[in-house]
Amino acid sequence: MPEPLFILCPGRSFSSVVSTxxxxxPQCYGLPELNIFIGRSLGECWDNDATRxxxxxxxxxxxxxxxxxxxxxxxxIEKAEAWIAERRVWSGAAVMAHIQEQVGDRILVxxxxxxxxxxxxxxxIVRAYPRASYLQLLRHPRTRGxxxxxxxxxxxxxxRVMIDAMGSPAPDVEYKWHSTHKMIDALARELSLxxxxxxxxxxxxxxxxxxxxxxCEWLGIRADAKALAAMLRPEDSPYACLGPTxxxxxxxxxxxxxxxxxxxxxxxxxxxxxxxxxxxxxQAEFHPDTRHHAHAYGYR
Numbered sequence: 695m696p697e698p699l700f701i702l703c704p705g706r707s708f709s710s711v712v713s714t715x716x717x718x719x720p721q722c723y724g725l726p727e728l729n730i731f732i733g734r735s736l737g738e739c740w741d742n743d744a745t746r747x748x749x750x751x752x753x754x755x756x757x758x759x760x761x762x763x764x765x766x767x768x769x770x771i772e773k774a775e776a777w778i779a780e781r782r783v784w785s786g787a788a789v790m791a792h793i794q795e796q797v798g799d800r801i802l803v804x805x806x807x808x809x810x811x812x813x814x815x816x817x818x819i820v821r822a823y824p825r826a827s828y829l830q831l832l833r834h835p836r837t838r839g840x841x842x843x844x845x846x847x848x849x850x851x852x853x854r855v856m857i858d859a860m861g862s863p864a865p866d867v868e869y870k871w872h873s874t875h876k877m878i879d880a881l882a883r884e885l886s887l888x889x890x891x892x893x894x895x896x897x898x899x900x901x902x903x904x905x906x907x908x909x910c911e912w913l914g915i916r917a918d919a920k921a922l923a924a925m926l927r928p929e930d931s932p933y934a935c936l937g938p939t940x941x942x943x944x945x946x947x948x949x950x951x952x953x954x955x956x957x958x959x960x961x962x963x964x965x966x967x968x969x970x971x972x973x974x975x976x977q978a979e980f981h982p983d984t985r986h987h988a989h990a991y992g993y994r
Contacts, residue, residue, distance in 0.1 A: 695794050698823060699913065701805035702816070702881075703831040704874040706841040708895035710946035712831055713805035714928035714953065715902070721915040723800040725793070726753030726933045726944030729808040730786035731819050737782030743808070751778065753806070753944030754789070756937045761796040768938045775940070787822040801827075801913065810874050816881060827913060828890040830878045834966040834993050835984055836973065839867040843974045845948075867974065872984045875991075888912070894991065899960045902926060929953040968993060 699722070701713050717724015729751060733739040743750035758774035759766045781789075794802060810816055819826075833841075882890045891912050898905045906925055910917035928934055934953035936942050943950065968985050972978050980988075 696799060696801045697826045698790065698794075698802040698804060699827045699829060700809060700819060700823070701803065701829045701831050702810055702874075702878045703805075703833070703895075704810065704838065704870050705807045706838050706845060706946075707831050707833040708899060709805040709807075709831055710949040711928060711953070711955075712895060712898065713803050714931050714934055714945070714949075715906070715925050715955075716909065717803040718925050718928055718931055719801075719910065719915060719921055720924055721800055721921070722803050722913075723797040724803045724928075724931055724933070725805075726756050727806045727808075728754045728757065728786075728789070728804055729806045730754060730789050731806070731815055731822075732808040732811065734785070735782060736778060736784045736786070736789060739786065739808075740778060740782065749940050749942075752937065752941040753933075754778070755941040756933055756944050757793060759941070760932050761793065766932070766937050766941070768940065771938050771940045785822075786818070790822075801915070805831075810877065813877050813880075816877060820881065820884075825886075825889075828878075828881065828885065829909075830875070830882065830890060830892040832875070832892065832894045832991050834896065835868060835871040835980065835988055836966040836968065838871055840973050842867045842870075868972070868981065868984055872981070872987055875987060892991075894993075896963050896965075900963055902955070902957075902960070926955060928955065966993070 699716070701709055701716075703709050714724045716722055729743050730736060730739050733742050740750050749755075755771050755774040755778070756766050758777055759770035762777070763770040763773065790802065790804075808815060809819055882892070891909070893905065893909075902925075903922070906922055907917040910921070915921070924930070931953070933944060934950065936947075936950050937944065968980050968988055970979065972980065
């Protein structure tokens with residue numbers, strides 16, 4: 695069986711669209727956000743799912759419903775919940791192995807935000823999959839921060855959460871970008887040469903036809919016209935839509951509401967700047983550590 699692909703990035707980094715695009719390749723299987731490595735067992739993941747809202751592990755339930763019953767309905771989601779309840783002691787790797795059995799020899803593509811909440815979680819994944827492929831997906835810290843604030847605080851206006859993790863007070867959205875990519879960079883230094891690819895999401899989405907064949911070559915999968923055409927139709931994924939009541943999401947809600955690619959809009963993704971006041975705090979600018987890190991990725 696093939697090794698999985700883990701897309702690593704903080705939330706609001708284009709991961710829903712990128713993971714679905716790659717997952718639509720005929721030799722891949724794009725998954726919703728599983729979040730099954732945040733605990734030592736499936737039961738712990740259910741209890742601690744940081745993205746649970748009212749219903750935990752929505753992406754996993756949608757996956758199980760689709761693979762077990764071929765359809766995602768309230769009834770099949772309830773069956774998936776019963777399946778999970780009977781296997782609370784299973785590890786995340788055991789669940790992934792079960793999913794792999796269901797999809798055959800296709801590469802599983804997982805972009806769960808919980809995978810990068812802490813080095814211990816990421817370390818658990820690497821120990822379970824030492825030969826997996828890892829894609830570090832980048833987004834400019836300004837536009838990622840704006841997207842985060844718009845999604846989580848749409849009515850709050852300027853909202854500043856003070857922390858001192860970088861030596862001085864800084865917004866949490868900035869620190870999340872910096873700390874997550876610092877953790878991913880540390881992992882890259884431990885992996886074998888070529889095991890991790892780094893790509894700026896803006897570059898990828900501006901010219902998918904240029905970069906997707908390169909990703910295919912890196913993964914060792916075909917890059918013919920038919921395969922690329924399938925990748926350019928993320929809306930064909932069974933998970934690229936809102937799900938039933940007890941499992942509505944499993945990806946960015948905005949993407950689920952409108953998953954088709956708008957090539958004209960993507961080709962004109964605007965450039966962002968590291969200079970000037972933060973959009974979410976007019977009294978502050980990016981911390982020097984953030985600027986240094988972003989410059990290393992080619993952001994200005």
